[in-house]
Amino acid sequence: MSTHKSVRIGIVGAGRTGSVLGRSLHGAEYPVIAVASRSHASANRLARAIPGAHAEDHPQAVADQADLVLLSVPDDVIADVCTSIGWRSDQAAIHCSGAGSLDLLSHATEDGAAAGTFHPLQTFAEIQQGIANLPGSTFAIEASSDVLKATLKAMAHDLGGHPLVLSPGDKILYHASAVMIANYFVALADAASSLWSEFGSDQAQSLPALLPLARGTLANLEAVGLPAALTGPIARGDVGTVQDHLAALEVAPEILALYRALGLRTVSIALAQQGIDPATANRLTKALRAKTGSGEPS
Numbered sequence: 267m268s269t270h271k272s273v274r275i276g277i278v279g280a281g282r283t284g285s286v287l288g289r290s291l292h293g294a295e296y297p298v299i300a301v302a303s304r305s306h307a308s309a310n311r312l313a314r315a316i317p318g319a320h321a322e323d324h325p326q327a328v329a330d331q332a333d334l335v336l337l338s339v340p341d342d343v344i345a346d347v348c349t350s351i352g353w354r355s356d357q358a359a360i361h362c363s364g365a366g367s368l369d370l371l372s373h374a375t376e377d378g379a380a381a382g383t384f385h386p387l388q389t390f391a392e393i394q395q396g397i398a399n400l401p402g403s404t405f406a407i408e409a410s411s412d413v414l415k416a417t418l419k420a421m422a423h424d425l426g427g428h429p430l431v432l433s434p435g436d437k438i439l440y441h442a443s444a445v446m447i448a449n450y451f452v453a454l455a456d457a458a459s460s461l462w463s464e465f466g467s468d469q470a471q472s473l474p475a476l477l478p479l480a481r482g483t484l485a486n487l488e489a490v491g492l493p494a495a496l497t498g499p500i501a502r503g504d505v506g507t508v509q510d511h512l513a514a515l516e517v518a519p520e521i522l523a524l525y526r527a528l529g530l531r532t533v534s535i536a537l538a539q540q541g542i543d544p545a546t547a548n549r550l551t552k553a554l555r556a557k558t559g560s561g562e563p564s
């Protein structure tokens with residue numbers, strides 16, 4: 267298989283990831299030639315958005331024309347879709363899952379094809395925004411051959427991203443980290459904004475009010491990194507404020523549990539920042555571990 271932009275790319279799974287990668291690869295001058303999906307309508311929609319691509323009814327028809335086939339389908343069906351295809355030894359099967367590894371593509375390697383994973387460390391809720399967010403992203407790569415590894419690294423660079431080559435067994439912790447920064451950030455926004463209902467505001471007001479604070483925090487993380495980006499009562503050692511929060515949060519026990527868990531992690535960051543001394547860290551830790559906001563274990 268050629269190692270660079272002459273690689274003919276086929277896409278199976280014309281959803282968010284398939285659309286963002288297909289259109290971005292075309293933008294980076296890779297020949298994206300054919301698309302299939304569960305429904306012909308999805309395949310057609312994506313093929314129409316990529317000059318030079320056409321829709322096919324079956325994954326096999328895409329694989330028959332492509333050097334590299336991106337299986338951008340839900341994690342749970344990657345192995346089945348891979349098994350439904352007869353592979354050639356001069357092509358590669360690639361999936362985009364963050365959690366799954368090369369074993370999902372064992373049928374392709376049994377047929378003699380190469381297998382790889384190409385996971386954009388990015389979130390695609392919507393296609394246009396996904397295309398805009400893609401440059402600068404890291405791409406986690408696994409590959410069954412050095413030639414394929416070189417191709418996938420070049421693809422990551424050509425998409426404006428940074429390749430990260432992973433070893434077998436790395437994927438699950440890598441993906442847990444991705445889920446925490448992306449999905450749990452959304453959960454944190456939900457928890458923080460829901461507290462406003464306790465003082466008479468709804469999420470339509472609270473979320474827009476909190477987002478500039480979130481953006482400022484991200485900008486601080488980008489500018490000064492960890493642990494310097496941390497501010498707030500734990501960074502200052504304001505134990506009384508933390509105790510007041512704990513007492514007030516008893517109205518929302520699930521959010522109180524989150525506050526305690528993240529507070530304990532925050533104490534470690536404040537210590538690393540040398541903003542608080544070990545004695546203050548100890549008082550904060552006791553308050554966060556106590557069953558009530560009093561700071562006394564019950």
Ligand SMILES: NC(=O)c1ccc[n+]([C@@H]2O[C@H](COP(=O)([O-])OP(=O)(O)OC[C@H]3O[C@@H](n4cnc5c(N)ncnc54)[C@H](OP(=O)(O)O)[C@@H]3O)[C@@H](O)[C@H]2O)c1
Pocket residue numbers: 278279280281282283284302303304305306308309338339340341343347361362363364365385386387388389390391
């Ligand atoms: N979304 C993200 O933020 C993101 C980020 C990085 C990686 N990924 C990974 O990318 C992959 C796809 O996720 P996604 O979020 O893009 O999913 P998605 O938007 O739901 O798209 C999945 C597509 O797969 C198609 N499909 C489902 N079953 C199929 C089958 N049996 N044969 C052929 N096509 C089938 C669906 O087709 P129809 O539309 O025709 O029904 C759908 O368009 C997953 O491995 C995911 O882990 C996702």
